[in-house]
Structures are given as structure tokens and as C-alpha cells.
Amino acid sequence: xxxxxxxxxxxxxxxxxxxxxxxxxxxxxxxxxxxxxxxxxxxxxxxxxxxxxxxxxxxxxxxxxxxxxxxxxxxxxxxxxxxxxxxxxxxxxxxxxxxxxxxxxxxxxxxxxxxxxxxxxxxxxxxxxxxxxxxxxxxxxxxxxxxxxxxxxxxxxxxxxxxxxxxxxxxxxxxxxxxxxxxxxxxxxxxxxxxxxxxxxxxxxxxxxxxxxxxxxxxxxxxxxxxxxxxxxxxxxxxxxxxxxxxxxxxxxxxxxxxxxxxxxxxxxxxxxxxxxxxxxxxxxxxxxxxxxxxxxxxxxxxxxxxxxxxxxxxx
Numbered sequence: 117x118x119x120x121x122x123x124x125x126x127x128x129x130x131x132x133x134x135x136x137x138x139x140x141x142x143x144x145x146x147x148x149x150x151x152x153x154x155x156x157x158x159x160x161x162x163x164x165x166x167x168x169x170x171x172x173x174x175x176x177x178x179x180x181x182x183x184x185x186x187x188x189x190x191x192x193x194x195x196x197x198x199x200x201x202x203x204x205x206x207x208x209x210x211x212x213x214x215x216x217x218x219x220x221x222x223x224x225x226x227x228x229x230x231x232x233x234x235x236x237x238x239x240x241x242x243x244x245x246x247x248x249x250x251x252x253x254x255x256x257x258x259x260x261x262x263x264x265x266x267x268x269x270x271x272x273x274x275x276x277x278x279x280x281x282x283x284x285x286x287x288x289x290x291x292x293x294x295x296x297x298x299x300x301x302x303x304x305x306x307x308x309x310x311x312x313x314x315x316x317x318x319x320x321x322x323x324x325x326x327x328x329x330x331x332x333x334x335x336x337x338x339x340x341x342x343x344x345x346x347x348x349x350x351x352x353x354x355x356x357x358x359x360x361x362x363x364x365x366x367x368x369x370x371x372x373x374x375x376x377x378x379x380x381x382x383x384x385x386x387x388x389x390x391x392x393x394x395x396x397x398x399x400x401x402x403x404x405x406x407x408x409x410x411x412x413x414x415x416x417x418x419x420x421x422x423x424x425x426x427x428x429x430x431x432x
Contacts, residue, residue: 117346118142120191122176122224123198124169125149127300128239128293128338130161132195135339137168144170144189146182146198152205153303161300176220186227193235193346194228196221199270202304203243203391206266217269218276225280225288233286237345240274240290242331242359242396243267252399255292255355264391274355281353288352289345294359294398297418298335299425306366307332307419310373311426314381324388326367329395331359334413334421344407359398360411372415376423 119136123129124145136143145162149155162169174181176198186194199217200206206213221238228236245253246261262268277288297307313320341358348354364372370381403409413421 117192118144118190119346120144120146120186120189120194122146122194122196125158125162126197127161127302128296128335129197130300131298131335131339132197132342133162133169134165135343137165139343143168144172144185144191146172146174146176146185148175148198149173152200157303176223177215179223182223183227183230186224186231186233189231191231191233193237194224194233195342196224196236196238199239201266201302203264203266204389206264206269207391210265213265213269217266218272221273222276225276225286229280229284229286235287235346236277236280237289237291237342238273238277240292240355241267241270242292242294242357242398243393244271244274244292245393245396247393251395251397252361253357253397254399255357255402263393266391278353285352288354289348290355291342291345292355292357292398293338294331294333294357294396296333296335296338298422301422307369307373307422308426310370310381311377311423312430314373314377314379315426315430317379317382319382319384320370321386322366322370322383323386323392324366326365326370328366328392329363329397330366330369331361331363331396331398332369332415332418333358333360333411334418337411337413340411341403341407341409344409348407350406356403356407356409357398357400358403358409359396359400360414361398361400362414363395363397364415369415372419373423376420
């Protein structure tokens with residue numbers, strides 16, 4: 117099929133584009149290469165498949181650009197990974213997150229409707245679960261208390277997708293990603309930042325007492341779940357958790373990175389940050405049953421893989 121991937125030059129997007137191409141699909145990428153982090157990193161993410169896909173440098177907030185790309189593209193599926201990411205930055209610039217993650221998603225859905233595209237896959241986030249105390253998180257839980265603008269925009273995106281399924285018969289699938297890591301992870305994220313600073317002998321900032329827990333998910337497992345969505349024919353509007361379904365404390369994560377690097381961390385203890393959830397933990401039984409999702413990389417194996425990639429990357 118022909119697939120449009122927005123945010124295709126990012127961390128998750130670039131891995132997904134590579135997998136699509138490896139499976140013989142035609143691919144077009146939309147990316148605005150903004151300066152949230154160095155745009156040259158994003159360009160390098162796709163260097164291995166340069167020339168094998170169409171590239172459109174555009175912002176999904178630009179309705180005219182989105183309409184032009186989608187109308188003339190002949191796409192079978194849109195996979196929307198373009199977003200403003202991160203909890204803390206969203207507290208500083210909520211309007212930017214609302215415009216990109218809500219209005220941008222709407223622009224893509226409306227363009228897809230007008231072009232007769234029947235399948236729309238969208239990246240959501242474990243952040244939508246907020247401070248729920250019941251774990252693991254299931255897709256059918258009532259979500260009434262997000263605690264950051266980022267999380268609110270992701271939940272809103274899910275609801276807009278639901279509208280388009282109900283009103284226009286478009287198949288929409290939202291994927292709640294749980295703390296994705298692996299080669300090419302964004303440099304602002306904890307695993308990448310901790311690895312860099314510990315490797316260079318610099319202090320790392322640890323927010324809270326180290327007891328917060330995350331369900332860290334390796335990129336290859338995420339991509340496997342995403343690929344399965346291309347042929348999913350279940351509910352017209354559906355939502356899936358994609359996680360590893362195991363949790364790791366912040367302190368344990370730092371220890372794993374220390375072991376992989378063979379270096380000790382210098383820790384600067386900081387207060388907990390507003391908007392950060394204390395726990396994420398995915399119930400993945402639905403994705404296993406309906407998508408054949410089968411995550412295989414535990415954190416004890418994934419961190420050494422990431423560190424090995426990072427050490428090669430740091431030499432360049």
C-alpha cells in the first residue's frame with residue numbers, strides 16, 4: 117500500500133518508515149524539521165533510506181499544505197506521528213501543543229475524509245491515563261484527569277478520531293505508546309540524556325526520590341505493533357496500549373545505564389516536576405489478542421542495545 121507518515125523523520129517515525137520500505141510499501145513522509153531538537157538529527161535519521169520515499173517539508177498546522185499533499189498523494193493509509201512531544205514543555209507552551217496535536221490532527225483527518233482515505237493510525241500516549249491508581253492501565257478505563265497539556269491534547273486527538281469513525285466510517289486506530297526508547301531516541305528523553313551525561317562524567321538530574329515507575333518499551337516492539345495496524349479489521353474506531361507490560365523505577369533505570377556504560381552516575385536530586393505521572397504500566401492483553409502484538413525486549417536487554425548504539429553515535 118501507499119502510506120503517508122507524518123513526523124516520519126523523528127525517532128519512532130524513521131524506524132517505522134524503514135520497516136514499511138523493507139516490506140515493500142510505498143512511503144511519503146511529512147516533517148517540518150522544527151527546532152525542538154537539532155533538525156540535522158532528524159535528517160540523519162532517514163539517511164539510510166534516502167531517495168526511497170517522497171519527502172514533504174510541511175507543518176501539519178498548515179491546512180492548505182496538508183490538503184495539497186493528501187489530495188494528490190493516492191494514499192491508502194495515513195499514520196500520524198507528527199506532534200509536539202513532552203510533558204514539561206507543554207506546560208510552558210500549551211497553545212503550541214493544542215495547535216499541533218489537536219488542530220494538526222484535525223487537518224489530517226479532514227484531508228483524509230475528503231480524499232476518501234479509509235484508514236488513519238494516530239500516535240497517542242500513556243500520558244492520557246494521568247494519575248490513575250489502578251494498574252495495569254487498560255484501554256477501557258475512564259479517563260477523566262490528565263495532568264498536562266500534552267496529555268490533554270493526545271486524549272483530544274483520540275476523541276476527534278472517534279468522531280471521524282462514527283460520522284464518516286473512517287477506520288481510526290490510536291496507539292498509546294509507553295515510554296519508547298532505543299537507537300535514535302530523542303536527545304531530550306531520559307535514557308538518552310542520562311547515557312550521554314554519565315558517559316561524559318556530568319551530573320544527571322533525578323526528579324523525585326527515584327521511585328517513579330515507567331513501562332519502558334523498545335522501539336522494535338513498538339514498530340511491530342504499528343505494522344499490525346495496517347491490516348487490522350476489528351472495531352472501526354479502536355485504541356491499543358503498546359508497552360512492555362513491566363515497570364522499572366527511575367533508580368533501577370539509572371543502575372541499568374551505569375552497568376551498561378561501566379561508569380557511575382553523579383546524581384543531582386531535584387524535586388518532582390509538575391505534570392509528571394508517578395507510574396505507567398500497560399495492560400497489553402488487547403493488543404496481543406487483536407494485533408498479535410508480541411513485545412520481546414526487556415529493559416535489561418534493551419538498555420545495553422541502546423548504550424551500544426549511543427557509543428557508536430557519540431564517535432561520529
